[in-house]
Amino acid sequence: MTTPATPPADKQPVKREPIKAIPVPHYGRWVAAVVVLALVGLLINAFASAKIHWDVTGDYLFDDQIMKGAGNTLLISLAAMAVGLVLGVLAAIMRLSGNPVTSTVASVYIWFFRGTPVLVQLLIWGNLALVFPTMFGQNTNDVITPFMAALLGLGINEGAYMAEIVRSGIQSVDEGQTEAAHALGMSKGRTLRRIVLPQAMRVIVPPTGNEFINMLKTSSLASAVVYPEVLQKAKDVYTHNLAVMELLFAACFWYLLLTTVFSIGQYYLERYFARGSSRALPPTPLQRIMANVFSTRRPGVKTR
Amino acid sequence: MTTNLDKPAPRPTEPGRVMVRAQDVCKSFGPLEVLKGIDLEVATGEVMCIVGPSGSGKSTFLRCINHLEKVNAGRLWVDGHLVGYREKDGKLYELKDSEVALKRRDIGMVFQRFNLFPHMTAAGNIMEAPTQVKGIGKPEARARAHELLARVGLADKADAYPSQLSGGQQQRVAIARALAMDPKLMLFDEPTSALDPELVGEVLEVMRGLAEDGMTMIVVTHEMGFAREVGDSLVFMDDGLVVEAGHPREVLANPQHERTKAFLSKVL
Numbered sequence: 001m002t003t004p005a006t007p008p009a010d011k012q013p014v015k016r017e018p019i020k021a022i023p024v025p026h027y028g029r030w031v032a033a034v035v036v037l038a039l040v041g042l043l044i045n046a047f048a049s050a051k052i053h054w055d056v057t058g059d060y061l062f063d064d065q066i067m068k069g070a071g072n073t074l075l076i077s078l079a080a081m082a083v084g085l086v087l088g089v090l091a092a093i094m095r096l097s098g099n100p101v102t103s104t105v106a107s108v109y110i111w112f113f114r115g116t117p118v119l120v121q122l123l124i125w126g127n128l129a130l131v132f133p134t135m136f137g138q139n140t141n142d143v144i145t146p147f148m149a150a151l152l153g154l155g156i157n158e159g160a161y162m163a164e165i166v167r168s169g170i171q172s173v174d175e176g177q178t179e180a181a182h183a184l185g186m187s188k189g190r191t192l193r194r195i196v197l198p199q200a201m202r203v204i205v206p207p208t209g210n211e212f213i214n215m216l217k218t219s220s221l222a223s224a225v226v227y228p229e230v231l232q233k234a235k236d237v238y239t240h241n242l243a244v245m246e247l248l249f250a251a252c253f254w255y256l257l258l259t260t261v262f263s264i265g266q267y268y269l270e271r272y273f274a275r276g277s278s279r280a281l282p283p284t285p286l287q288r289i290m291a292n293v294f295s296t297r298r299p300g301v302k303t304r
Numbered sequence: 305m306t307t308n309l310d311k312p313a314p315r316p317t318e319p320g321r322v323m324v325r326a327q328d329v330c331k332s333f334g335p336l337e338v339l340k341g342i343d344l345e346v347a348t349g350e351v352m353c354i355v356g357p358s359g360s361g362k363s364t365f366l367r368c369i370n371h372l373e374k375v376n377a378g379r380l381w382v383d384g385h386l387v388g389y390r391e392k393d394g395k396l397y398e399l400k401d402s403e404v405a406l407k408r409r410d411i412g413m414v415f416q417r418f419n420l421f422p423h424m425t426a427a428g429n430i431m432e433a434p435t436q437v438k439g440i441g442k443p444e445a446r447a448r449a450h451e452l453l454a455r456v457g458l459a460d461k462a463d464a465y466p467s468q469l470s471g472g473q474q475q476r477v478a479i480a481r482a483l484a485m486d487p488k489l490m491l492f493d494e495p496t497s498a499l500d501p502e503l504v505g506e507v508l509e510v511m512r513g514l515a516e517d518g519m520t521m522i523v524v525t526h527e528m529g530f531a532r533e534v535g536d537s538l539v540f541m542d543d544g545l546v547v548e549a550g551h552p553r554e555v556l557a558n559p560q561h562e563r564t565k566a567f568l569s570k571v572l
Contacts, residue, residue, distance in 0.1 A: 174419070176419035177419060177421065179372055179415070179419065180415060180478075181421075182372065182408065183370055183372065183408055183411070183413040183482075184433035184437065184481070185409035185433060185485065186405065186437055187401065187402060187405050190437075194432065198423045199422065
């Protein structure tokens with residue numbers, strides 16, 4: 001019987017020749033890159049030679065009115081999201097409850113507000129005075145101000161979406177958790193508050209971040225009820241100076257700024273909530289960019 | 305196993321004698337009959353092991369005892385109190401959720417898959433019910449949690465989260481969590497079935513200690529060695545019925561029914 005060749009204890013590390021193979025040529029990638037670059041170039045050229053006074057866009061970027069509009073966009077988005085969160089949690093709990101009346105009411109609420117366009121809902125809130133001239137003893141138009149119309153329209157619509165997100169979060173928690181809590185003598189409400197909701201948060205938080213970023217953009221529809229958010233402000237300006245495109249781009253700048261800032265925030269929030277549940281944290285944006293740039297040769301990355 | 309509903313209600317249980325009494329307990333999930341009339345009695349301080357093939361209704365019966373499942377027919381008493389209902393003038397009234405919760409405080413349950421609360425530390429898991437349900441102050445509950453952790457051999461794991469513990473450690477924390485409510489009765493639903501073989505012993509050791517301290521225990525298990533050495537009685541269930549019951553050594557050594565023999569020949 002031959003003994004396997006055991007390396008001597010004082011074995012010197014052998015200097016191994018690394019493999020030097022000619023990589024697979026990705027001709028397709030080169031072709032695609034050239035085509036895409038050409039198209040992008042055409043697009044840039046078109047806009048550069050278009051009759052856009054970029055200096056006007058620049059002048060209005062930090063205009064008082066536009067900045068105020070951006071502030072209002074942020075305000076209505078936060079307020080509508082808060083309304084949506086409260087309604088969503090409420091509707092989700094109603095929908096999951098054993099009471100057939102509350103669960104049906106919640107289902108109909110979700111069905112109606114998810115099934116109709118938010119623009120239509122905003123217009124309905126804005127025109128409520130046509131069918132209810134007075135409300136709470138006051139002129140309806142004094143109660144349903146543009147802010148209120150936007151808040152109700154966006155918030156109640158958001159609540160229907162949040163309800164589904166919260167419901168899926170609650171249902172993602174293992175039934176054994178509820179059973180264990182009940183077996184310890186905890187009541188239903190306490191089990192929900194202490195055991196189920198904290199665990200549901202991991203599932204609820206990421207899509208809620210998405211919803212908020214969507215809300216920043218959807219709030220532009222509030223201009224339909226003349227709420228002075230950034231798009232409405234841009235409209236106000238361009239009806240006077242007729243620089244339509246220039247001001248629309250200025251509005252885009254603010255939307256992009258807000259969504260980018262909150263996307264970065266959301267990204268790190270998700271990373272935080274992923275702790276403990278996933279072994280490897282997702283790569284940071286910088287890591288991802290590096291991985292993409294050097295995708296042809298990725299040392300240490302195994303592909304299957 | 306003859307069963308009839310006309311049987312007179314059993315005499316009121318003398319305190320300290322019968323902890324659990326089941327009389328013709330039936331349970332169905334839709335058309336599926338899982339329990340077809342279970343009769344048995346567990347005395348205070350007794351350790352009863354329930355064995356049987358999967359799907360025989362062992363776990364369902366255990367879950368009926370603390371009303372996690374609603375019984376369809378028959379009666380179940382724990383410590384002389386009807387489970388899930390109140391009987392008055394020959395009528396049954398369903399108990400309110402809060403009343404059911406009150407009864408469950410006295411019955412500890414240990415699950416196959418531990419079901420520890422993953423967002424709380426080991427000590428947090430143990431303190432949760434005493435502080436939230438019994439209103440015990442946090443310092444007192446914490447002291448008790450440390451005491452219980454020491455009892456299950458995990459004194460140094462108070463601040464560990466469940467994901468940082470092995471299966472055996474998690475199950476021992478789960479036992480400590482159940483003990484924190486000072487139960488009169490402990491239910492074990494296959495407590496070692498989800499464990500790696502080398503971790504089974506540490507959990508059984510804790511359970512043996514509990515039995516020696518006089519805890520009344522009903523244990524659904526596949527650990528025949530534990531049943532033989534620790535159990536005071538052994539019940540073999542199959543197809544929703546108690547097929548055979550008796551002293552563990554006798555039943556294991558000398559099964560009377562064909563089905564018991566067939567089952568034991570496969571697992572022993």
